[in-house]
Amino acid sequence: DIQMTQSPSFLSASVGDRVTINCKASQNINKYLNWYQQKLGEAPKRLIYNTNNLQTGIPSRFSGSGSGTDYTLTISSLQPEDFATYFCLQHNSFPGTFGAGTKLELK
């Protein structure tokens, strides 16, 4: 299985900050990389699919980039509702595998 290494595990930031979260795959995943937001007790919500495609209804402050083995989620200006856990998923190879998650906390 492809291993996904996500960093950082925890991130402390303020409203208005620009933050980046990274995922590194153990092999090339051909941009089949999704990003999700998860809040306590809620279903995961897909933000970005296939590296840089914004899910319908997701604000444009969320963006994704990357290729090969290295991928990044950027939130350009944090809003209060963005404090949550984020994780990546590769679905290039079966089975899909996940990053361990990044908990984004209010500083």
Added chain:
Amino acid sequence: EVQLVESGGGLVQPGRSMKLSCAASGFTFSNYGMAWVRQAPTKGLEWVATISYDGSSTYYRDSVKGRFTISRDNAKSTLYLQMNSLRSEDTATYYCTRDGGFAYWGQGTLVTVSS
């Protein structure tokens, strides 16, 4: 609107069985493969099992092979996960998700395996 609603979780003793259900709506269920993904407390997510759109093909992670069975009833738009010989390490929130991009997820159902 796509909705996936899991049910059937709870407290179960080691070695016993439990069956989870996932009721789907808002899309043509019979057109899509479906999957179960779980998340142990304070841990990351891991794929558990996948079933093809027609139920003809199933796939499992090694740690649940021979113990878990994924199935579906397309007439009822419902996905199932039969879990036998449960172990403490199966304790997790179980999510159903639509395969092919994992775009939609349910809210999860908690399974606790403990004596």
